[in-house]
Amino acid sequence: MSYKRHTLIGRLAQVLAAVFAAVVFAPAATAQSTVEKSETTQQVKTSEDNVKLAQEAVKKPEDRQTPPETGRLAGDYSVTSSFELGYRFVDTDGSRQRYLSDVNVRDGLRVLNYSMDMRAITGSGLLFDYLRADASNLGGDPQQYLSLRVEKSRAYHFDGKVRRFNYFRVLPTNSNGYHNMDLRQQYSDFFLKLLPQRPVRVNLGYARSLAKGPAGSSYTYQGNIFSLPGTARWEANDYRMGIDATWRRWTFMFDETARYLKNDTFVFADSSLPFILTPPTLRPGRINFMDRDDPVRSKAFITRASAQGQVADRLHLVVRALRVDERLRYPSIETTQGVTSASRPILNRTEIVNGFAERPTRSVDLALTYDVTEHFQISNTFTYYGFDILGDNTGTATIITTPATVPATTTSAFSRTTNLDQIRNTLEGRYSSRRFNASLGYRYTTRNIVLIAPELNSREEVDQKTHTVIGGMRYRPSNALSVFFDVEHGTRDNAFVRVDQIDFTRYRVRANLKATDTLSFNTTYTQTDSENPVPAVRNETNFKGVSVSADWEPNSRFYLSTGYNYDDLVSEVRIRYRSAGVDRNGLSFYYARQNFAFADTRIAMTSRLDLLLVYRYLMDRGAPASLVLAPGADNFVAEIPLRRHNPEARLAYRFSNHFTGNISYRHFSYNERLAFIEDYRANILTISGRFNF
Numbered sequence: 001m002s003y004k005r006h007t008l009i010g011r012l013a014q015v016l017a018a019v020f021a022a023v024v025f026a027p028a029a030t031a032q033s034t035v036e037k038s039e040t041t042q043q044v045k046t047s048e049d050n051v052k053l054a055q056e057a058v059k060k061p062e063d064r065q066t067p068p069e070t071g072r073l074a075g076d077y078s079v080t081s082s083f084e085l086g087y088r089f090v091d092t093d094g095s096r097q098r099y100l101s102d103v104n105v106r107d108g109l110r111v112l113n114y115s116m117d118m119r120a121i122t123g124s125g126l127l128f129d130y131l132r133a134d135a136s137n138l139g140g141d142p143q144q145y146l147s148l149r150v151e152k153s154r155a156y157h158f159d160g161k162v163r164r165f166n167y168f169r170v171l172p173t174n175s176n177g178y179h180n181m182d183l184r185q186q187y188s189d190f191f192l193k194l195l196p197q198r199p200v201r202v203n204l205g206y207a208r209s210l211a212k213g214p215a216g217s218s219y220t221y222q223g224n225i226f227s228l229p230g231t232a233r234w235e236a237n238d239y240r241m242g243i244d245a246t247w248r249r250w251t252f253m254f255d256e257t258a259r260y261l262k263n264d265t266f267v268f269a270d271s272s273l274p275f276i277l278t279p280p281t282l283r284p285g286r287i288n289f290m291d292r293d294d295p296v297r298s299k300a301f302i303t304r305a306s307a308q309g310q311v312a313d314r315l316h317l318v319v320r321a322l323r324v325d326e327r328l329r330y331p332s333i334e335t336t337q338g339v340t341s342a343s344r345p346i347l348n349r350t351e352i353v354n355g356f357a358e359r360p361t362r363s364v365d366l367a368l369t370y371d372v373t374e375h376f377q378i379s380n381t382f383t384y385y386g387f388d389i390l391g392d393n394t395g396t397a398t399i400i401t402t403p404a405t406v407p408a409t410t411t412s413a414f415s416r417t418t419n420l421d422q423i424r425n426t427l428e429g430r431y432s433s434r435r436f437n438a439s440l441g442y443r444y445t446t447r448n449i450v451l452i453a454p455e456l457n458s459r460e461e462v463d464q465k466t467h468t469v470i471g472g473m474r475y476r477p478s479n480a481l482s483v484f485f486d487v488e489h490g491t492r493d494n495a496f497v498r499v500d501q502i503d504f505t506r507y508r509v510r511a512n513l514k515a516t517d518t519l520s521f522n523t524t525y526t527q528t529d530s531e532n533p534v535p536a537v538r539n540e541t542n543f544k545g546v547s548v549s550a551d552w553e554p555n556s557r558f559y560l561s562t563g564y565n566y567d568d569l570v571s572e573v574r575i576r577y578r579s580a581g582v583d584r585n586g587l588s589f590y591y592a593r594q595n596f597a598f599a600d601t602r603i604a605m606t607s608r609l610d611l612l613l614v615y616r617y618l619m620d621r622g623a624p625a626s627l628v629l630a631p632g633a634d635n636f637v638a639e640i641p642l643r644r645h646n647p648e649a650r651l652a653y654r655f656s657n658h659f660t661g662n663i664s665y666r667h668f669s670y671n672e673r674l675a676f677i678e679d680y681r682a683n684i685l686t687i688s689g690r691f692n693f
Contacts, residue, residue, distance in 0.1 A: 034614065034648060034666065035612050035613065035614040035648035035649065035650045035664055035666065036112065036650065036662075036664050036666075036686060037136075038600065038602060038612045038614065038650065039602070040602070040610045040612070040652045040654070040660065041556055041557060041602070041604045041610050042654055042657075042660065042692070044556050072693070073121075074118075076120055076121055076122060076125055076126070077118045077119060077120055077121065077125065078118070078119050078121055079116070079117070079118050080115075080116075080117045080692075081114075081115060081116040081117065081692070081693055082113065082114070082115050082690060082691065082692045082693075083111075083113070083114050083690070083691045083693075084111070084112040084113040084114070084662075084688050084689065084690040084691070085109075085110070085111060085112065085688060085689060086109075086110050086112045086662070086686050086687055086688025086689070087108070087109050087110070087686070087687055087688070088105065088106070088107055088108055088110060088684060088685070088686050089107060089684070089685040089686075089687075090105060090106055090107045090682065090683070090684050090685075091682070091683045092680060092681065092682045092683075093680065093681045093682075094670075094679050094680030094681055095670075095677065095678045095679060095680045096680070097170040097171065097172070097678075098171065098670060098678040098679075098680050099668070099670075099680045099682050100168045100170070101168055101169050101170060101171055102668070102670065103142075103668055103682060103684075104142040104166055104168050105141060105142065105684055106140060108139060108140050109139055110137060110138065110139040110140065110141060110686075110688075111135060111136075111137075111138040111139055112136065112137060112686075112688055113135070113136050113690070114133070114134065114135040114136075114138075115132075115133065115134045115135075116131070116132070116133045117131075117132050118130070118131040118132075123153070124153060125152070127152065128150050128151060128152045129151055129152055129153050130149070130150070130151040131148075131149070131150050131151075132147075132148070132149045133147070133148050133149075134146070134147045134148075135147075140166075141166075142165060142166045142167075142168075143163070143164070143165055143166075144163070144164040144165075145161075145162070145163050145164075146161070146162040146163075147159075147160065147161045147162070148160045151196075153196075153197065154195065154196070154197045154198070155194075155195070155196075156192060156193065156194050156195075156196065157192070157193040157196045158190075158191070158192050158193075159189075159190070159191045160188075160189070160190045160191075161187075161188070161189045161190075162186065162187070162188045162189075163186070163187045163188075164184070164185065164186045164187075165183075165184075165185040165186075165187075166183075166184060166185075167181060167182070167183040167184075167185055167211075168181070168182050168183075169181045169182075170182070171678065172677060172678070173675050173677070173678060177227070178216055178217065178218045178227035178228070179216060179217060179218070180214070180215075180216045181213065181214065181215045181216070181232075182213045182214045182215075183211045183212065183213040183214075183215065183232065184211065184212055184213050185209075185210070185211040186208075186209070186210055186211075187207075187208075187209050188206075188207060188208045188209075189205070189206075189207045190205060190206045190207070191203070191204075191205045192204045192205070199245055199246050199247065200243060200244075200245045201243060201244050201245070202242075202243055203240070203241070203242045203243065203244065203255060204240065204241055205238070205239075205240035205241075205257075206237075206238065206239055206240070207236075207237070207238040207240070208235070208236070208237050208238070209235070209236045210233075210234065210235040210236070211232065211233070211234055212231075212232065212233040212234075213231070213232065213233075214229065214230070214231060214232075215230050215231065215232035215265075216228060216229050216230060217230060219287075221285060221286075221287050221336070221338065222284075222285025222286070222338065222339065222340050222341045222346075223285040223341040224285040224286070224341075226269075226287055228267060228269060228290075229267065229268075229269060230265060230266065230267040231265070231266045231267075232263075232264075232265050233263070233264045233265075234261070234262065234263035234264070234296075235261070235262055235263075236259060236260070236261045237259070237260050237261075238257055238258070238259045239257065239258045239259075240255055240256070240257045241255060241256055242254055242255020242256060242304075243255070248309075249309045249310045250307060250308070250309030250310075251307070251308050251309060252305075252306070252307050253304070253305065253306045253307075254304070254305045255303075255304055255305075256301070256302070256303055256304075257301070257302040257303075257304075258299070258300075258301055258302075259298075259299065259300040259301075259302065260298070260299050261296070261297070261298040261299070261300075262295070262296065262297050262298075263294075263295075263296040263298075264293075264294070264295050264296075265292075265293075265294040265296075266292070266293055266294075267290060267291070267292040267293075268290065268291055268292075269287060269289070269290040270288070270289055270290075271286075271287070271288045271289070284339055284340075284341065284342075284343045285338070285339060285340060285341040286338045286339040287336060287337075287338040288337045288338045288339070289335075289336060289337040289338070290334070290335070290336045290337075291334070291335045291336075292332070292333070292334040292335075293332070293333050293334075294330070294331075294332045295331060296328065296329070296330050297328070297329050298326065298327065298328040298329070299326070299327060300324055300325065300326035300327075301324070301325050301326075302322070302323070302324050303321075303322070303323040303324075304320075304321070304322050304323075305320070305321045306318070306319060306320040306321070307319045314370055314371040314372075315368065315369070315370050315371075316368070316369040316370075316371075317366075317367070317368055317369075318365070318366070318367040319364075319365070319366050319367075320363075320364070320365040320366075321362075321363070321364050321365075322361070322362065322363040322364075323360075323361070323362050323363075324359070324360070324361040324362075325358075325360050326358065326359045326360075326361070327356075327357070327358045327359075328355075328356070328357045328358070328359075329354075329355070329356055330353075330354075330355035330356070330357070331352075331353070331354050331355070332351070332352070332353040332354075332355075333350075333351075333352055333353075334350070334351045335348065335349070335350050336348075336349045337349070340401060344401045344402065345401060345402045346399065346400070346401055347400045347401065347402055348398070348399075348400045349397070349398070349399045349400070350397070350398045351395060351396070351397045351398075352395060352396050353393065353394070353395035354393070354394050354395070355391065355392070355393040355394075356391065356392055356393075357389060357390065357391035357392075358389075358390050358391075359387055359388065359389050359390075360387065360388055361386070361387040362384075362385075362386055362387070363383070363384065363385045363386075364382075364383070364384045365381065365382070365383050366381070366382045366383075367379060367380070367381040367382075368380050368381075375431055375432055375433050376429070376430070376431050377429070377430045377431075377432075378427075378428075378429050378430075379427075379428050379429075379430070380425070380426070380427050380428075381424075381425070381426045381428075382423075382424075382425050383422075383423070383424040383425070384421075384422070384423055385420075385421075385422045385424075386419075386420055386421040386422060387419075387420055388417070388418070388419050388420075389416070389417065389418040389419075390415075390417050391415060391416055391417075392413070392414070392415035392416075393412075393413070393414055393415070394411075394412070394413045395411065395412050395413075396409060396410070396411045396412075397409065397410050397411075397412075413455070414453070414455050415453075415454055415455070416451070416452070416453055417450075417451070417452040417454075418449070418450070418451055418452075419448075419449070419450040419452075420447065420448070420449050420450075421447070421448045422445065422446070422447040422448075423445070423446050423447075424443065424444070424445045425443070425444050425445075426441055426442070426443045426444075426470075427441055427442050428440070428441030428442075428470070429441065434476075435475065435476045435477070436473070436474070436475050436476070437473060437474040437475075438471075438472070438473040438474075439470075439471060439472050439473070440469075440470075440471045441469070441470045441471065442467070442468070442469055442470070443466075443467070443468040443469075443470060443490070444465075444466070444467055444468075445464075445465065445466040445468075445492075446463070446464070446465045446466075447463070447464045447465075448461070448462070448463050448464075449461070449462045449463075449464075450462075464501060465501075466490060466491040466492055466501050467490050467491060468488055468489065468490030468491065468492065469487075469488070469489050469490055470486075470487070470488050471486065471487050472484070472485060472486030472487065473485050473486075479514075480513060480514045480515065481511070481512070481513050481514075482511065482512045482513075483509075483510070483511045484508075484509070484510040484511070484512075485507070485508070485509050485510075486507065486508050487505075487506065487507040487508075488504070488505070488506045488507070489504070489505045489506075490503075490504070491503055491504070492504055502530050502531065502532055502539075503530065503531050503532075503533055504528065504529065504530035504531075505527075505528070505529050505530075506526075506527070506528040506529075507526075507527055508524065508525065508526045508527075509524070509525045510522070510523070510524040510525075511523050511524075518552060518553050518554045518555075519550070519551070519552045519554075520550070520551050520552075521548070521549070521550050522547075522548070522549045522550075522563075523546075523547065523548045523549075524545075524546070524547045525544075525545070525546045526543070526544070526545045526546075527543065527544050527545075528541075528542075528543045529541070529542050529543075530542075536574065537573075537574055538572065538573065538574040538587070539571075539572070539573050539574070540571070540572045540573075541569070541570070541571045541572075542568075542569070542570045542571075543567070543568070543569045543570075544567070544568045545565065545566065545567045545568070546565070546566050547563060547564065547565040547566075548563055548564055549561070549562065549563025549564075550562055550563065556604075557603075557604035558601075558602065558603055558604065559600075559601060559602040560599070560600070560601045561599070561600045561601070562598070562599040562600070563597070563598060564595075564596070564597045565594070565595075565596040565597075566593075566594070566595055566596075567592065567593075567594045567596075568592070568593050568594075569590070569591070569592040569593075570589070570590070570591055571589065571590040572587060572588070572589050573587070573588045574586075574587055574588075575587065575588045575634075575636075577634075584634050585634060586634025586635050586636065587634070587635045587636070588635075588636050588638065589623070589635070589636065589637045589638065590637075590638045590639070591622055591623040591624070591627075591637065591638075591639045592620055592622070592639070592640070593620060593621040593622065593624075594618065594619070594620045595617075595618070595619045595620075595621075596616070596617070596618045596619075597615075597616070597617045598614070598615060598616045598617075599613070599614070599615045600613070600614050600615075601613050601614075608653055608654040608655075609651070609652070609653050609654075610651070610652040610653075610654075611649070611650075611651060612649070612650040612651075612652065612664075613647075613648065613649050613650075614646075614647070614648040614649075615646070615647050615648070616644070616645075616646040616647075617643075617644070617645055617646070618642075618643070618644040619642070619643050619644075620639075620640060620641055620642050620643075621641055622639030622640060622641030622673070622674075623637050623639045623641075639674075640672065640674070641672070641673040641674060642670065642671060642672045642673065643669075643670075643671045644668075644669065644670050644671075645667070645668075645669040646666070646667065646668050646669075647666075647667050648664065648665065648666045648667070649664065649665050650662060650663070650664035650665070651663050651664075652690075657692065658691060658692050658693055659689060659690070659691055659692070660689070660690040660692070661688075661689055661690075662686070662687070662688045662689070662690060663685075663686070663687050663688075664685070664686045664688075665683070665684070665685055665686075666683070666684040666686075667681075667682070667683055667684075668680070668681070668682040668684075669681050669682075
C-alpha cells in the first residue's frame, strides 16, 4: 500500500519525528489525553498565579506590586482566562472508513480550548462568588465539550454541561458491513440548587439527549438478506424537581423526574438495494420498493427518596428507595413491493403493527453500620430490586401478488409478561488503622423470574441463588509504600438468561510506591476466571492482566509518565448452528493477547519553548501459533491480531505572557494481520495560537 503525504505535512512530520526519536521512553500504560491537551509550563503555573492574584488584591497601596505572569484583577474579582484557536490539516491513506470509525478527526478551523475563571476576592460578589466556563474542540471534532459553573454563597449553585459526539462506524468486516452508523449525538445537563447552605435546599434540573443520522441494518425478505439503509432520530427530555434537607444528624432527599422519549426510525429503499449473502441467482426473493416508519413514544416518572444518619452514637443507617413507572407505545407501518421466493411479483405487501409495554420498577436499599470499636466496623447491606414487564402486540399483514384473486391477509396478537424479584444481602466486617486496613464479607442473592405467555397457556418460573465471599486488605509498611489486595469468589447471576449461575473467582493485587517527593510507581495484577457449570453450555472465560507505570516530575520544567499493560483473554463457548439444513454442534474460541505501552512527557527546552511528546503502541497477538483445537470440524477460533502505532509531538513557544504559539503533529497507523482491507495511515497537523488574558 502506498503512503501519501501532503508536502507541508510530510516535511513537518520528518522534523518532529526526528526530535521525537531523540527522546528514549520506557514502556508505558495508557495515556489519558492527546498531546494537544497536555499542559505547558505556563499552564502548570496558573494555580500559582491565582494565589499571587489574591495576594495582590489585599496589598496596601504603598506596598510594592509584583503582578503574576497570567491573570488580572477586574473590580472585586480575580480573573484568569485563555482562548486557543487553531486549524487542522488531515492526510490519510488506506481505509478512510476505518480511520473515521477509530479517530474521526477531520480538516477545519477549531476552537481548541476556552476557559475563564472568576473568583470574588472578598469571598462574596454582587451576582456570583465563583464562575468557571470551559469549552474544548468546538467546530467539528468527534468530541466537543462545554460547561458552566456559577455559585453564590447561601443563594444558589448552578452547573451546566453540554457534550457533543460524532459517532461514525462503517466497517466492512463488521456484520458484513450492514450495521453502519453516522450519528450526531448531544447530551445536555443543567442543575440548579437553591439555598445551598440552608437546612432545606431546592433542586431543579433539566437534561436532554438526542442523536440523529444514517443508521443501517439487515433485513430478511422472502428468503434473502438485504443491507437496509435507514435514518435514526431519538430524543429524551428529563425534568427534575426535588428537595434535600438536614436535620440534626440526618440528611433527607426526595425528588421526582419526568422523562419523555421519542424515537423515529425511517427506512426508504428501492430496487438498488444490495444483497448481502445470497446472490439472486440462487434465491429469487427481491425488494423493489420499501417504506417503513417506526415512531416510538415513551414516558416515565421516576421517584427517588433517601435518608441517612445516626440512629445512635455507633449505629449508622442509610435508606434509599426508587420507583419507576414507564410506558411505551410502538406503532410500525411497512409497505413493500418485490418478488416472492417462488418468483411471483408482489404488487403490495403492507404490515401494520401496534405494540404497547409498561414496566413498573422498584428498588430499596438499606445499609446498617455499627462501630464496634474505633478501628472495627460491621455493616449489613440489604437490597431489593424488582420489575414487571407487561406487553402486547397486535398486527395485520396484507399481501397482493400476481396473479391473485383476493388479497391474502393474516392477523396476529400476543402478549407477554415478565416478573423479576431479586434480594441481595451483603454482610461485611472492616478493620482500619493507620497502617493496615482489611475487610471480609459474604454476599447472598436470590432471584425469582416468571415468564408468562397467556395465548400459549405457558408459565415458566425460575429460582436462582448465589453465594459469594469477598475480601480485601491494604497494608502500608511505610509512608512511601501501599499494598492492596481484594478477592471475590462464588457465583453470580447478572445475565438475564435461562442458564445456571456462573462460577467465578476474581482477585487483584496493587502496589503504590512513592520513592521520592517527585517519583512514584504503580503496579496492578488482575485475574478473573469464570465458568458455566452446565456441560451443554461450557462457557469458560479466563482473563489475566498486569500493568506497571511510573510518574516523575522533578520540577515544573519536566514531567514524565510511562507504563505498560499486558492483557490475556481466552474464552471458550459451546455453540449450535445450522448449515446446509443440518443442525451442528461445535466450540467457539476467542483469544486476545494485548501489549500496550505509552509515554507522556513535557520538557521545557528554554524559558519560553516547551516540547511535549506522547507515544502509544498496541499489539494484539491473537491466538497462539501452537494452538491445537479439540477434535471436530465444527470448532472455530476468533481473533483480531493487530498493531496500532500513535506517536505525537508538539512545540509550544510562549511569545509573551499572553500569547503562545503551538504546532502539533499526530500520526496513526492501524494494521490487521487478517484483514488488510481496514489498514490505514493518518497524519494530523494542527497549528494554533493560545491567548491568556
